[in-house]
Every structure is written in structure tokens, then in C-alpha cells.
Amino acid sequence: MSVKACAELVQRGDPDRFLAAMAAPVGARRVLFPLYAFNLEVARAPWASAEPLIVEMRLQWWRDALDEIAEGRPVRRHEVSLPLAEVLDAEGARLLDRLVAARRMDVEVQPFAEMAAFDRYLDETGGTLAWVAARALGASGERAVRDVAWAGALANYLLGVPQLALHGRVPLPPGADLTSMAEKGLERLQRGRRDQEATARPALLAAWQAEGVLRKAWKDPEAVERGALKASEFRRRLRLMWAAATGRV
Numbered sequence: 001m002s003v004k005a006c007a008e009l010v011q012r013g014d015p016d017r018f019l020a021a022m023a024a025p026v027g028a029r030r031v032l033f034p035l036y037a038f039n040l041e042v043a044r045a046p047w048a049s050a051e052p053l054i055v056e057m058r059l060q061w062w063r064d065a066l067d068e069i070a071e072g073r074p075v076r077r078h079e080v081s082l083p084l085a086e087v088l089d090a091e092g093a094r095l096l097d098r099l100v101a102a103r104r105m106d107v108e109v110q111p112f113a114e115m116a117a118f119d120r121y122l123d124e125t126g127g128t129l130a131w132v133a134a135r136a137l138g139a140s141g142e143r144a145v146r147d148v149a150w151a152g153a154l155a156n157y158l159l160g161v162p163q164l165a166l167h168g169r170v171p172l173p174p175g176a177d178l179t180s181m182a183e184k185g186l187e188r189l190q191r192g193r194r195d196q197e198a199t200a201r202p203a204l205l206a207a208w209q210a211e212g213v214l215r216k217a218w219k220d221p222e223a224v225e226r227g228a229l230k231a232s233e234f235r236r237r238l239r240l241m242w243a244a245a246t247g248r249v
Helices: 003-013 015-022 026-047 052-070 081-087 090-107 115-136 142-166 178-194 198-207 210-219 222-226 233-246
Strands: none
Touching: 003 015, 003 026, 003 081, 015 026, 015 198, 015 233, 026 052, 026 081, 026 090, 026 115, 026 198, 052 081, 052 090, 090 115, 115 142, 115 198, 142 178, 142 198, 142 210, 142 222, 178 210, 198 233, 210 222
């Protein structure tokens, strides 16, 4: 039960976050990999079965594990839960419970009836994950972290829209204006950058693609459905190297 096992899980299942974690200082990776492995396990749960009850049981398993961490009780053995317990305090565990609860939305064919629900989902998933990581690394500016992470979560979600549609989902709220959504993401990204703490930067490297993806969506909203938002591999790697070197995502 090790950080290395968590890193291997993330490398296989969430390669972009793996690259972001590897671009962070070595000491920060001991925090990031267990959190990212946890996020991967929870994100997979709604897709593991067509039976809502089974999905609920999988998500509840993680909620129970977080309760054990929060209450200082022995934590159930799992290749992710034990390393996770080493980096979380009670507050961090309680925050992550909100992330697990938000993932219930992924079961729904049309999960968001309005934009406000979509905004909350991005904040409770991507925003909470980044804030828990940044807080564990010593950061205190929650709003700036959540702003950057919200933009990153929006970019990642837009990248996934074509695949969600293929699985029969209606991924966006009725009447969603992609130009306005991308513009809001860029505004939050800029605001978060202004107030960003150095201690939070390793946790925010996961948003390294946000600006490029959101600018493309803002200029060409139809690129979202076409699956044409992602940059070339060379440009993506170059952007991550720049973010790691400058601390600016």
C-alpha cells in the first residue's frame, strides 16, 4: 500500500493528472498521487455498472472510508485508502465526501437541469479536489485555488463532451451557451492566477490545459462537439513544462 501504487493507477487511468503530478516537486507528489488515485476510483464508480444500486454501494464504500479517516478510526485496507489516510486530516476527509456525493450526478442521463447545478458540480469535483490538495500542501487561499480548479474542471469536462454523448448522456444543461461558459472559465482562471499562493501551485498544475482549451471553445463553440479542443501532444507537453517552470497554469 504505497504512493508508488497510487502513481501507477493514475498513470494508467488519468494520464494528464499523472503528468501534472510528475511536473510537481517530489515532496508534493506524496500528497498528489493518493488524492488523484482516490479521485480516479470515485470517478470510475458511476461507470462500473448500469445498476444505480451498485454504483451507490461503490460510492458509499468511499464515503465510509472517508468517515474512518475523519474520525481517526482504522481505515479499511485498499491500495488507495491507506496512502490517502496518510495525507488527509479530518477536514480534508470531510471535504472529499462532498466530491463523492457530487459524483452521483454522473449516473444521470441528463444530470444538469440548469447552469447553477453544472457550476456546483465542477466546484465540488475539480474545485474540491484541488483545494484539498493545496490545503494539504500548506495553502490557505481557498478562493484562488477553486477559481483556477473550476476553470480546469470546465476544460476537462468540455474535452469529454463527445465521449459522454456517445454513452447516451446529455452532458450540458438546457440552453447552455458554450461561448459564455468558456468566457466565465477564462475569467475565473485569470482571477485565480492573480491571488495564487506559491504553496498551492503543485495542486493547480492539473489545470495546465485550461487556458488553451477554453480559448478554443470561446472562439469556436462547435469544436466542443467535434472533439477538436485538444492541442497537439507537443504543444501540450510544452505548455506543461512552462507551467511547471513558471508556476503559472
